[in-house]
Amino acid sequence: MKIERSIRNDHIARIEGKAGIFVKIGEEISAKINVTEGPRFFEVITKGRRYDDAVAICPRICSFCSIPHKLTPIEAVENALKIEVSERVKKLREILYLGNMVESHILHLLLFAIPDYLGYPDAFSMTKDHPELMKIGLEIKNFGVFIQELIGSREIHPENAVVGGFGRIPEIKHFYKIGEMAKNILQNATAIVEFFTEYEYPSYVNLARNHLAINPYNGYGVYGEEIKTTDDLTFHVSLYKEHIKENVESYSFAKRGEYKGKPFMVGALSRLVHNNKFINGTAKDLLSEYKKFLTPENPFANNFSQAIEIVHFIEKIKEFAEEIKIRKEEIVKPTEKSGAGCAVTEAPRGLLIYEVEIKDGLIEYMNIITPTAMFLPMMEIDIKNMAKGLWEEGYKDTDLIGKKVEMVMRAYDPCISCSVHVIKL
Amino acid sequence: MDNIYSLYKCRVLRVYDLTDDVKLFLFRFENPDIAESWTFIPGQFVQLDIPGLGEVPISICSSPMRKGFFELCIKKIGRVTDKIHELKPGDFVGVRGPYGNGFPITEFEDNDLLLIAAGIGMAPLRSVFMYALDNRWKFGNITVINSAKFGKTLLFKKELEAMRDMAEAENIRIIQTVTRDPDWPGRVGRAQEHIKYANTKPEDAYVCVCGPPQIYNDVFQTLIKNSYDPRRIYVTLERRMKCGVGKCGHCIAGSSTFLKYICVDGPVFGYYDIISTPGLI
Amino acid sequence: MSLKIGVHGLTSCYGCQLKMASVKEIINIARNFDIKYWYMISSKGEIEHVDIAFVEGSVTTKEDERELKIIRENADILVAVGSCAIHGGVQGILFGEEYEKAFKEVYGDKKIEYEAEISHPIKNFVEVDYNLPGCPPEEDEIIYYLATFALGSYPEEKDYPVCSECRRNGYPCVLIEKNDCCLGPLTVAGCNARCLKYGISCIGCRGALEEIAWFDSLAKTFKEKNMGEEYVKSRMEIFGKQYEKMEEMLKKVFENED
Amino acid sequence: MRYVKITNEKIYDFLERLKNYGKLYAPVKISDKFYDRKEIEDVREIAFEYIRTLMPAKKYFVSPTEKMFEIDIEKGEYKETLENIEPFVIFGMHACEIVGLRILDGVYLDKYPDIYYKRKRDAGIIVGLSCLPDEYCFCNLTRTDFVDVGFDLFLHELPDGYLVRVGSPNGHKIVDENTDLFEEVDKNDIDAFRAFEEKRQEMFKWEGSFDNMRYILELTMEDEVWDEEVEKCFGCGNCTNTCPTCRCYDVQDIPDIDGKKAKRIRFWDSCQFRGHGLVAGGHNFRGTKRDRFLNRYICKNAYFYGLGTSYCVGCGNCTYFCPANIDYLKNLMKIRSMTEVKNG
Numbered sequence A: 001m002k003i004e005r006s007i008r009n010d011h012i013a014r015i016e017g018k019a020g021i022f023v024k025i026g027e028e029i030s031a032k033i034n035v036t037e038g039p040r041f042f043e044v045i046t047k048g049r050r051y052d053d054a055v056a057i058c059p060r061i062c063s064f065c066s067i068p069h070k071l072t073p074i075e076a077v078e079n080a081l082k083i084e085v086s087e088r089v090k091k092l093r094e095i096l097y098l099g100n101m102v103e104s105h106i107l108h109l110l111l112f113a114i115p116d117y118l119g120y121p122d123a124f125s126m127t128k129d130h131p132e133l134m135k136i137g138l139e140i141k142n143f144g145v146f147i148q149e150l151i152g153s154r155e156i157h158p159e160n161a162v163v164g165g166f167g168r169i170p171e172i173k174h175f176y177k178i179g180e181m182a183k184n185i186l187q188n189a190t191a192i193v194e195f196f197t198e199y200e201y202p203s204y205v206n207l208a209r210n211h212l213a214i215n216p217y218n219g220y221g222v223y224g225e226e227i228k229t230t231d232d233l234t235f236h237v238s239l240y241k242e243h244i245k246e247n248v249e250s251y252s253f254a255k256r257g258e259y260k261g262k263p264f265m266v267g268a269l270s271r272l273v274h275n276n277k278f279i280n281g282t283a284k285d286l287l288s289e290y291k292k293f294l295t296p297e298n299p300f301a302n303n304f305s306q307a308i309e310i311v312h313f314i315e316k317i318k319e320f321a322e323e324i325k326i327r328k329e330e331i332v333k334p335t336e337k338s339g340a341g342c343a344v345t346e347a348p349r350g351l352l353i354y355e356v357e358i359k360d361g362l363i364e365y366m367n368i369i370t371p372t373a374m375f376l377p378m379m380e381i382d383i384k385n386m387a388k389g390l391w392e393e394g395y396k397d398t399d400l401i402g403k404k405v406e407m408v409m410r411a412y413d414p415c416i417s418c419s420v421h422v423i424k425l
Numbered sequence B: 001m002d003n004i005y006s007l008y009k010c011r012v013l014r015v016y017d018l019t020d021d022v023k024l025f026l027f028r029f030e031n032p033d034i035a036e037s038w039t040f041i042p043g044q045f046v047q048l049d050i051p052g053l054g055e056v057p058i059s060i061c062s063s064p065m066r067k068g069f070f071e072l073c074i075k076k077i078g079r080v081t082d083k084i085h086e087l088k089p090g091d092f093v094g095v096r097g098p099y100g101n102g103f104p105i106t107e108f109e110d111n112d113l114l115l116i117a118a119g120i121g122m123a124p125l126r127s128v129f130m131y132a133l134d135n136r137w138k139f140g141n142i143t144v145i146n147s148a149k150f151g152k153t154l155l156f157k158k159e160l161e162a163m164r165d166m167a168e169a170e171n172i173r174i175i176q177t178v179t180r181d182p183d184w185p186g187r188v189g190r191a192q193e194h195i196k197y198a199n200t201k202p203e204d205a206y207v208c209v210c211g212p213p214q215i216y217n218d219v220f221q222t223l224i225k226n227s228y229d230p231r232r233i234y235v236t237l238e239r240r241m242k243c244g245v246g247k248c249g250h251c252i253a254g255s256s257t258f259l260k261y262i263c264v265d266g267p268v269f270g271y272y273d274i275i276s277t278p279g280l281i
Numbered sequence C: 001m002s003l004k005i006g007v008h009g010l011t012s013c014y015g016c017q018l019k020m021a022s023v024k025e026i027i028n029i030a031r032n033f034d035i036k037y038w039y040m041i042s043s044k045g046e047i048e049h050v051d052i053a054f055v056e057g058s059v060t061t062k063e064d065e066r067e068l069k070i071i072r073e074n075a076d077i078l079v080a081v082g083s084c085a086i087h088g089g090v091q092g093i094l095f096g097e098e099y100e101k102a103f104k105e106v107y108g109d110k111k112i113e114y115e116a117e118i119s120h121p122i123k124n125f126v127e128v129d130y131n132l133p134g135c136p137p138e139e140d141e142i143i144y145y146l147a148t149f150a151l152g153s154y155p156e157e158k159d160y161p162v163c164s165e166c167r168r169n170g171y172p173c174v175l176i177e178k179n180d181c182c183l184g185p186l187t188v189a190g191c192n193a194r195c196l197k198y199g200i201s202c203i204g205c206r207g208a209l210e211e212i213a214w215f216d217s218l219a220k221t222f223k224e225k226n227m228g229e230e231y232v233k234s235r236m237e238i239f240g241k242q243y244e245k246m247e248e249m250l251k252k253v254f255e256n257e258d
Numbered sequence D: 001m002r003y004v005k006i007t008n009e010k011i012y013d014f015l016e017r018l019k020n021y022g023k024l025y026a027p028v029k030i031s032d033k034f035y036d037r038k039e040i041e042d043v044r045e046i047a048f049e050y051i052r053t054l055m056p057a058k059k060y061f062v063s064p065t066e067k068m069f070e071i072d073i074e075k076g077e078y079k080e081t082l083e084n085i086e087p088f089v090i091f092g093m094h095a096c097e098i099v100g101l102r103i104l105d106g107v108y109l110d111k112y113p114d115i116y117y118k119r120k121r122d123a124g125i126i127v128g129l130s131c132l133p134d135e136y137c138f139c140n141l142t143r144t145d146f147v148d149v150g151f152d153l154f155l156h157e158l159p160d161g162y163l164v165r166v167g168s169p170n171g172h173k174i175v176d177e178n179t180d181l182f183e184e185v186d187k188n189d190i191d192a193f194r195a196f197e198e199k200r201q202e203m204f205k206w207e208g209s210f211d212n213m214r215y216i217l218e219l220t221m222e223d224e225v226w227d228e229e230v231e232k233c234f235g236c237g238n239c240t241n242t243c244p245t246c247r248c249y250d251v252q253d254i255p256d257i258d259g260k261k262a263k264r265i266r267f268w269d270s271c272q273f274r275g276h277g278l279v280a281g282g283h284n285f286r287g288t289k290r291d292r293f294l295n296r297y298i299c300k301n302a303y304f305y306g307l308g309t310s311y312c313v314g315c316g317n318c319t320y321f322c323p324a325n326i327d328y329l330k331n332l333m334k335i336r337s338m339t340e341v342k343n344g
């Protein structure tokens, strides 16, 4: 007699956005991720609008990474209209971006991932037994929020960042405070890294894979213009269409990325795999101490990588905040009215690409490729392997398999809202 | 200097249901000194506070002669009043006041008194009525016309009903009338239709009117047709209010030649104020 | 006894929930309320009867609609949270034909198992008791709403424009000074004029004031400042597309007296 | 009245010394077109040339938002939150605004004195400054172009300094404690003062009296000349918020998340907002935009018995700061059909 089971969860908790998974086990094992969240067509919405209005719309794609969805299109527009902003503005943007990175990572770890590791349904119930963990996590979060509110006007949908600079540049005294705060929370961040080194990765999901990450401008960061791959290719972002393809499957509103016809991975792990040599300071020490946790073939290493990044970025923010020189600055107005441009950055969840074409100040064409859309097929494979591994090991409890499968998903930190915005290439 | 916005703690002593959405509350100040010394003029109001939700102006509906206690009759209609309706005996609220000018009650003395109320308008007028009963010898004939849409929404229906027969002997006439209730056994029709049945002598009666703004014009016309002296007609008005003491500006009403704070210059106004000032009602 | 609450997201950026989850008092919220379901945060719980359900996001699929109805049936009070839920959100710009076109453009003729539709505010499907505006809502308002519910009462919704807060804070008016296309006069206050603090003109993210958003008056002023119809319209519709009288009001201004 | 003089060389010393009497607030340029009062660290920042500030000086006496009580909900106790108010000095108030403040006094310090206001009023020292009108000013019509009381010192510009009028015991004290800064007024100064006043009168754009405006207004409230203006209005409340005599406020209780404590705050409200006249049950005493629009004209032109003026002090703020370009004075003149004189 054939034994067949299926696991179906139409609404996975603790991820950002709405998706379901459908895993079939038995002789044939298959896994599907159904993105059920409705499509929102950001590329169409922004079409025909003024470029500054368009970049105000883009962050609404996703709240967790609304800063990347603001700063990346801004950069694309600036590239298109040949706007050159000052070093100061670039630095401020980077601080802002990293502030978001820290907040996004810690929220994801604290609210979504860690409860899995400790066996709680959510962070609230976890708080009762682990108040300290929650406290240090929230302190890190507040640090990220402070930065984003200061520079971006708020942590979700920052309106202060605009094409050509900032509406208002904050006063210097606040940056001293950033430095102060960074110093105080560094050990919190180290504790989070150490938390993840107490667990071993499930081996079922070991699989060699292609990682794509940015080739950062200077040091380990989020800005750059080239993309690196595991098979040693480096290409300029403007050529992204030649290398990254997006498809549609009937069971999902999201687009699905492919590199050379194959699934691939992006995100914190991919960044560390490619760029770990640029990591310095406390994060470097931690990384060399816990080297064995940085395994390119296992997605669970992504949570560990996020924790390492938190440490690194806190130090980086501190460094930037200490060296920044504040001066009033006008918003740079474009001299050209039309043009085309591309930009790529490293959002918390991985590569984020924006391409725009502007004519007479209006958006003619916009294309957005989000990290979640890129790694979705890879995630499906890992989910399948997890289910398969457990099943073959003799676990028949679908609840347990379901939980583990969700854990794989949360390791990726998918952002469903991001993935569902799309227009065809 | 005292803070005019400070509230005195008051305890709810009793709660009576008057209609489905109107309750009568009996209060006493916690502080015995205040309870003893506190007094007011009929027609004045207090600011009643539910801590954490806010204050509402409410007319006092008992007689100032009942020292130490006062009654408020409150319709459940919004955020604060909803909560007031949940109060039980023993609960506390904050109260400050009394505010407003009140009816010129000493001027009323030695004259007849005609009280015309529609709906919740009975609340302030009951205070005048109770005061007149407490000082019966000071007044001539008294008529109360209490009107509402339905029998079940008539305020103080039972109270007034109970005293009706006894009252007649005392030259007090009580007329209760409804406009839309086919099952009501008593009088029907709008308040003004019953003015002619009043026992008051038009030439020396004072008239107090309170009800929704729409009724005023009809009532005024009927009164004047029946030879009541327009100079002796008073109404009490209502407006949004936050302070009760002429600061917050919400109750400012009238026109550029007669601009008044309903809370300190009113809520009681004379007939001529009303008809000569657009925007007052 | 603490109130039972549920938090739910339809189609959106999840920012309102993120904001709710990241308010400084989140631990106190968890302590003072009985959170029955909140998928974004917790894997426990199914939709069940709650005193108050907070719903973020707009309805863009049949599935959204079905869920929303279940939420409504199980909640005594339903609060629409954020611009998507209240006005359809930025995704609400695609309305009618524009939507059909966009869908085709994106998914081609491919069939998707789930049915998608125009982004609707949730009031189009169920009765909404209160609106908690914002994109995302402000921390103090989230707390205020919850706290008034906890007191057994309900919040007073703001009924005046962003300009009031801009002025109370003494930020220079960018509409007067720089002739910027500021939508503050139309937009529900409550953000404490956050953008004007930075000299960035209001984009209307909190949504237009119900019935007293004078798109026509504002457009008239914009027109006098030499802004074209296309631009004024495209900016006003970002958060105001589904405001019933907007187009009509704009037409009146731009068609007249040319 | 006592008159003294201060020369231009000493004016910044004087401003510096004013800080000894409290925190110094004075107008500074805050953006391309606007001025506002801010706390002054460097007295050279002060913008003597300013004509009007974005927020009227009332903000120092009735804060845009202020806490009134801390409430213990469970115990039903109210703790008033009267912060300790430090003395402060407002430098550079023009005559119209000082009258405006006196109008506020009439409202806040009447039979029911408002302690929050009173405390700030007692702590504030007011130093007036003469001004020349721009095209928005019409304080000559409202007869508020000169004040006799309501300030501690009043500085009138002279070619080489300022003629100082001393208006209160506090003013005398400041002069007496800083005699090294002041000198006697001589005949040249008086001539210069006279010349300044004359020039100032010349510069006003409108002439005539405003006294009968309230009657004319009352008679034209139904007039259709208003319709077009109402149509233009956003209902944004900038006019009332920037008016030195508008004083409406709203009160709200903000409970804590655990429902145990609350704070009662009050904040500026405006009759241009729909909620201003809305009462429970849904009736609105100012239900249309027209009602609300006219309400301001009515209110501002009503007679303020306390001072024998109207509530409008002719500062022109409401016009200057109206984003819809609604001209308050022109509208009044229109219904009055008074012709434009000089400089028109």
Ligand SMILES: Cc1cc2nc3c(=O)[nH]c(=O)nc-3n(C[C@H](O)[C@H](O)[C@H](O)COP(=O)(O)OP(=O)(O)OC[C@H]3O[C@@H](n4cnc5c(N)ncnc54)[C@H](O)[C@@H]3O)c2cc1C
Pocket: B045, B054, B055, B056, B057, B058, B059, B060, B073, B074, B075, B076, B077, B078, B079, B080, B081, B082, B120, B123, B124, B237, B238, B239, B240, B241, B242, B267, D278, D279, D280, D281
């Ligand atoms: C002088 C005066 C006497 C009154 N006497 C009585 C009375 O005896 N019995 C009675 O039931 N009602 C009376 N009212 C009306 C009563 O004040 C309102 O029904 C009450 O304020 C509604 O408050 P709410 O919070 O329940 O309603 P909401 O609509 O939620 O009101 C919110 C806030 O608006 C203000 N507000 C709303 N409506 C009014 C209003 N009509 N008057 C003043 N402020 C208002 C209050 O500050 C209130 O807190 C009187 C009003 C006035 C002005």
Ligand code: SF4
Pocket: C162, C163, C164, C166, C167, C172, C173, C174, C175, C176, C182, C183, C184, C185, C193, C196, C202, D236, D238, D323
């Ligand atoms: S800047 Fe915008 S929000 Fe502020 S007052 Fe001007 S129009 Fe209103």
Ligand code: SF4
Pocket: D232, D233, D234, D235, D236, D237, D238, D239, D240, D272, D318, D321, D322, D323, D324, D325, D326
């Ligand atoms: S400032 Fe102008 S537009 Fe705004 S409410 Fe006043 S009159 Fe109307």
Ligand code: SF4
Pocket: D239, D242, D243, D244, D245, D246, D300, D311, D312, D313, D314, D315, D316, D317, D318, D319, D328
């Ligand atoms: S109404 Fe206008 S001119 Fe008159 S005092 Fe107020 S702001 Fe000044």
